[in-house]
Amino acid sequence: MKDYKRGKIIRLNDDSEYLICDNVLMKNEEYFLLLNISGKMVNDYTEILMMKYDYPKSRFELVKDSNEVKDILTRMVDNS
Amino acid sequence: MGLTFGNKQEELTDGDKTYIITEIGKEPIEDEIDDSLIDNLDLVKDNRSLVSDSLKGINSDNIIESELIGQEYPEEVRVEMEDATNDYMKEIETIEEQAALVDAHDEVDENSSNSKKNEYVLAQVDINNQLLDVQLEVLQDIVEARTTNMELVQKHMDLGYDKEGHEIELESAKIMLDEYQNRIDEANLEKAKNSMIAEHFNSVDLDKIENYEQYFNAYVTGIEEMDQNEIETYDEIFTQYENFVEKYGNGFNTQEIKTYIKSYKDGKEKGKDIEEINDSFFEDHYTVQANELEEYNSEER
Numbered sequence: 001m002k003d004y005k006r007g008k009i010i011r012l013n014d015d016s017e018y019l020i021c022d023n024v025l026m027k028n029e030e031y032f033l034l035l036n037i038s039g040k041m042v043n044d045y046t047e048i049l050m051m052k053y054d055y056p057k058s059r060f061e062l063v064k065d066s067n068e069v070k071d072i073l074t075r076m077v078d079n080s
Numbered sequence: 081m082g083l084t085f086g087n088k089q090e091e092l093t094d095g096d097k098t099y100i101i102t103e104i105g106k107e108p109i110e111d112e113i114d115d116s117l118i119d120n121l122d123l124v125k126d127n128r129s130l131v132s133d134s135l136k137g138i139n140s141d142n143i144i145e146s147e148l149i150g151q152e153y154p155e156e157v158r159v160e161m162e163d164a165t166n167d168y169m170k171e172i173e174t175i176e177e178q179a180a181l182v183d184a185h186d187e188v189d190e191n192s193s194n195s196k197k198n199e200y201v202l203a204q205v206d207i208n209n210q211l212l213d214v215q216l217e218v219l220q221d222i223v224e225a226r227t228t229n230m231e232l233v234q235k236h237m238d239l240g241y242d243k244e245g246h247e248i249e250l251e252s253a254k255i256m257l258d259e260y261q262n263r264i265d266e267a268n269l270e271k272a273k274n275s276m277i278a279e280h281f282n283s284v285d286l287d288k289i290e291n292y293e294q295y296f297n298a299y300v301t302g303i304e305e306m307d308q309n310e311i312e313t314y315d316e317i318f319t320q321y322e323n324f325v326e327k328y329g330n331g332f333n334t335q336e337i338k339t340y341i342k343s344y345k346d347g348k349e350k351g352k353d354i355e356e357i358n359d360s361f362f363e364d365h366y367t368v369q370a371n372e373l374e375e376y377n378s379e380e381r
Binding site: 062064079080 | 091101105129137248251
């Protein structure tokens with residue numbers, strides 16, 4: 001069983017590793033704030049990433065829209 | 081709150097690129113005593129998110145959807161919905177203050193007595209249960225609001241509006257209903273584990289525990305791995321392990337208790353009694369340790 005939540009560490013197949021710092025469930029998606037803990041930047045990525053799990057589509061996507069990122073970060077801060 | 085999967089390999093898409101995600105573990109916070117407060121603060125956050133993002137969001141969708149089919153929500157119903165979410169937020173805040181108060185007043189550290197440490201964790205377990213109770217109420221409200229939402233969407237669709245869009249919406253709502261149901265099951269499982277932890281630590285002989293942190297960490301780390309139907313057996317296994325530790329003089333170790341649970345289950349299936357299980361665990365355990373030592377020594381040379 002996998003359990004994606006705060007405090008868990010995931011690895012992508014390009015060898016980059018991320019700590020899940022926060023997660024928030026929205027209407028049909030769950031967002032995850034990831035901190036790169038690889039000690040090196042991979043591709044053109046930054047230290048912090050956001051991915052979302054789209055429940056109806058059953059898949060993870062990288063969130064790149066800056067307004068979407070901003071909105072989710074605001075909600076994460078509001079709930080803390 | 082956290083997404084749970086089966087054994088399916090998960091992928092992350094980034095435009096044309098696809099990455100494979102592997103879960104490799106947990107942030108190494110070994111101390112379950114410290115973790116008990118962090119867990120509560122996480123649960124506070126989850127509860128707030130469920131009220132403000134999920135429940136409020138679905139309620140407002142329902143108001144819009146019912147207006148579209150000409151069934152406006154009466155003012156008093158809107159006020160009731162608003163009051164209910166505000167009450168949940170106040171309740172969460174009150175419990176959060178309690179968690180912080182327990183943390184601030186007790187000032188438990190490694191030099192505190194076993195009874196002081198025990199009092200602290202039992203207070204945090206109680207707060208955890210209060211937060212889970214709120215979460216269960218909120219989740220039930222969300223399930224009801226989602227069900228109403230599906231009925232409204234269906235009515236709107238039956239009136240001939242945007243069949244395709246509404247079908248997708250209904251499909252998504254069904255998937256989310258399952259997800260909320262999973263969360264209800266998870267919260268109930270957590271409550272059952274908390275009750276077992278409280279029962280065990282309320283009756284344990286604190287004078288016999290040499291290292292409270294090791295003991296607590298081992299118990300909690302082990303119970304976290306259990307399913308609903310294994311909780312009571314787990315407590316029995318742990319007590320047997322406690323006997324094993326007493327007899328063979330080992331310290332409590334979270335990794336060891338996991339190995340012991342496996343040996344216990346295997347042994348029981350083979351019809352072994354507890355003495356035999358403990359003896360063979362002792363033997364296996366020390367054989368492994370001896371082998372590791374031998375390997376280490378040969379590398380050194």
